[in-house]
Amino acid sequence: MEKYVLLRGKVTGKWYDFDRKAHYHIIVAVKEDENNIKEYDISINIGSVLENSDEFYSSNLQVYYDNNYTYNNKILKEMLLQKPGVTAGRKNLNLDYLRMELFPHEKMKLMKGLDREEVFLTEILERHVLEALNNDINEIFVFGRLYDNKKGIHDIHMNQASTGRYRSSDAPYSDGGVFFYNSESKTWAAIFIAFTSQNLCAGKNKHD
Numbered sequence: 001m002e003k004y005v006l007l008r009g010k011v012t013g014k015w016y017d018f019d020r021k022a023h024y025h026i027i028v029a030v031k032e033d034e035n036n037i038k039e040y041d042i043s044i045n046i047g048s049v050l051e052n053s054d055e056f057y058s059s060n061l062q063v064y065y066d067n068n069y070t071y072n073n074k075i076l077k078e079m080l081l082q083k084p085g086v087t088a089g090r091k092n093l094n095l096d097y098l099r100m101e102l103f104p105h106e107k108m109k110l111m112k113g114l115d116r117e118e119v120f121l122t123e124i125l126e127r128h129v130l131e132a133l134n135n136d137i138n139e140i141f142v143f144g145r146l147y148d149n150k151k152g153i154h155d156i157h158m159n160q161a162s163t164g165r166y167r168s169s170d171a172p173y174s175d176g177g178v179f180f181y182n183s184e185s186k187t188w189a190a191i192f193i194a195f196t197s198q199n200l201c202a203g204k205n206k207h208d
Helices: 073-080 121-132 164-169
Strands: 004-018 021-033 036-049 056-058 060-066 085-088 109-112 138-146 152-154 177-182 187-195
Touching: 004 036, 004 121, 021 085, 021 121, 021 138, 036 121, 036 138, 060 121, 073 177, 121 138, 121 177, 121 187
Parallel strands: 036 152
Antiparallel strands: 004 021, 004 085, 004 138, 021 036, 036 056, 060 109, 060 187, 138 152, 138 177, 177 187
């Protein structure tokens, strides 16, 4: 299984793909030394495109979004202790939607990746990405799985209580999440994502 990590860096770009699995991509830069900057591609699922068709199907998601997140200060403090770049997930530096008090589950909203009539995940991401883009006072923190080529991160959503073929990749303390931090105001925005097929009421011990 790919390595579960935290990435800390600066937002320098964005793009979209609308292949069979559609994603919103955030480009995150990390200054490794005085002469080298490494970029990572952050891939967030927003939908699917039907095979042999151009028709786009938005993912049906459960999303908890807070633009002034303070619900779990312990994880926020721990993230700020990490250096920019990739850090392996470990005890006290991970996310688990079922076992940790990260957010009130009952306040998650059913949300499409893309939707013209309702607030949708892409709109929320776009708002914070544009605010953070090439802005020295803003940073992004992302929990997810590092690609084998170490060039990006995906699975930035709940990674347990899955069904069908995805169940084999279930793992406790390995859930994804996106945080935007403003160092001037000392405020956080947080986004937690789960698919509607994932059971947030699975219970603490169901997948231990």
